[in-house]
Amino acid sequence: xxxxxxxxxxxxxxxxxxxxxxxxxxxxxxxxxxxxxxxxxxxxxxxxxxxxxxxxxxxxxxxxxxxxxxxxxxxxxxxxxxxxxxxxxxxxxxxxxxxxxxxxxxxxxxxxxxxxxxxxxxxxxxxxxxxxxxxxxxxxxxxxxxxxxxxxxxxxxxxxxxxxxxxxxxxxxxxxxxxxxxxxxxxxxxxxxxxxxxxxxxxxxxxxxxxxxxxxxxxxxxxxxxxxxxxxxxxxxxxxxxxxxxxxxxxxxxxxxxxxxxxxxxxxxxxxxxxxxxxxxxxxxxxxxxxxxxxxxxxxxxxxxxxxxxxxxxxxxxxxxxxxxxxxxxxxxxxxxxxxxxxxxxxxxxxxxxxxxxxxx
Ligand code: SAH
Ligand code: SF4
Numbered sequence: 001x002x003x004x005x006x007x008x009x010x011x012x013x014x015x016x017x018x019x020x021x022x023x024x025x026x027x028x029x030x031x032x033x034x035x036x037x038x039x040x041x042x043x044x045x046x047x048x049x050x051x052x053x054x055x056x057x058x059x060x061x062x063x064x065x066x067x068x069x070x071x072x073x074x075x076x077x078x079x080x081x082x083x084x085x086x087x088x089x090x091x092x093x094x095x096x097x098x099x100x101x102x103x104x105x106x107x108x109x110x111x112x113x114x115x116x117x118x119x120x121x122x123x124x125x126x127x128x129x130x131x132x133x134x135x136x137x138x139x140x141x142x143x144x145x146x147x148x149x150x151x152x153x154x155x156x157x158x159x160x161x162x163x164x165x166x167x168x169x170x171x172x173x174x175x176x177x178x179x180x181x182x183x184x185x186x187x188x189x190x191x192x193x194x195x196x197x198x199x200x201x202x203x204x205x206x207x208x209x210x211x212x213x214x215x216x217x218x219x220x221x222x223x224x225x226x227x228x229x230x231x232x233x234x235x236x237x238x239x240x241x242x243x244x245x246x247x248x249x250x251x252x253x254x255x256x257x258x259x260x261x262x263x264x265x266x267x268x269x270x271x272x273x274x275x276x277x278x279x280x281x282x283x284x285x286x287x288x289x290x291x292x293x294x295x296x297x298x299x300x301x302x303x304x305x306x307x308x309x310x311x312x313x314x315x316x317x318x319x320x321x322x323x324x325x326x327x328x329x330x331x332x333x334x335x336x337x338x339x340x341x342x343x344x345x346x347x348x349x350x351x352x353x354x355x356x357x358x359x360x361x
Pocket of ligand 1: 122124
């Protein structure tokens with residue numbers, strides 16, 4: 001089978017195009033036509049349907065195939081208009097993408113892997129283990145499919161906060177980011193994209209070297225000891241090292257490139273005022289907004305949602321200590337919007353259908 005055109009970065013495509021005897025202008029036009037076409041209501045299934053000179057396309061068609069878009073397996077709209085898509089990939093695996101409208105913004109949250117290898121104790125995706133990395137056409141495909149489905153609802157921002165650890169799938173994520181942000185791709189401004197990571201330091205450095213997207217760091221513990229209790233990755237990449245790097249970087253390049261921090265509040269585990277004080281100490285000198293995310297429980301998880309009082313007190317403590325802090329409302333709770341949970345429900349439904357079929361034979 002031919003490789004997919006949609007898996008090529010622009011740089012890789014330009015090199016291929018030169019070998020095919022296409023000029024740079026022709027190559028750029030084809031790149032744009034192919035990527036724009038994947039957001040059309042009727043996605044082109046053959047090269048003849050792409051808006052570019054047929055003679056040039058014939059040459060491309062000998063080397064590359066058009067990738068299929070993920071299929072919508074399930075779509076749920078929650079009471080707060082969060083729209084959750086369960087998207088089916090060519091090998092039968094599913095991933096999630098979630099659209100979160102808020103004021104003038106519309107944020108699309110995409111997945112980067114099927115499952116995740118990082119095994120954070122509170123995370124449902126972590127419990128699945130890693131099945132596989134997503135390829136660029138499957139990551140950008142979530143954006144293209146969502147654009148189609150959303151019609152007039154605009155996607156103004158993107159976050160890599162769905163299933164998976166984006167920086168564990170660095171090459172494919174970098175290619176996707178190039179396709180998403182380049183003007184000849186989808187033209188999403190890089191500063192409107194946030195990549196969330198559990199803290200893979202070497203990959204964070206590469207991300208900063210190669211892109212200008214925003215970084216969101218999942219902190220989740222007020223100090224290294226408590227973090228290690230819920231995030232095994234702390235052993236390989238200590239948070240103190242990541243923070244030291246970010247501290248030095250913000251001194252070198254200034255505040256406009258500051259990271260953002262995520263802190264999942266686990267009831268009775270990391271949500272006391274003592275924890276808040278530790279967190280302030282640990283983040284000292286590292287600028288960046290802190291997003292508090294009240295834990296969204298899932299069946300079988302040993303943690304509790306924090307009480308509203310604990311969330312308010314934690315929030316107030318950070319504010320009183322001059323941290324820019326927000327509580328992320330759990331959006332779309334009624335459609336199970338936390339990481340990996342629609343997928344889980346779908347798997348259960350498949351299981352019960354299978355059980356039903358078995359019992360009738
Ligand atoms: N792997 C990346 C991105 C995906 S997880 C990372 O960990 O940053 C995105 C965010 O969801 C992370 O901050 C994670 O801590 C949080 N999260 C995972 N499971 C959650 C749950 N059940 N409730 C609330 N937040 C959760
Ligand atoms: Fe993976 Fe992020 Fe879940 Fe941790 S929180 S298991 S890194 S998806």
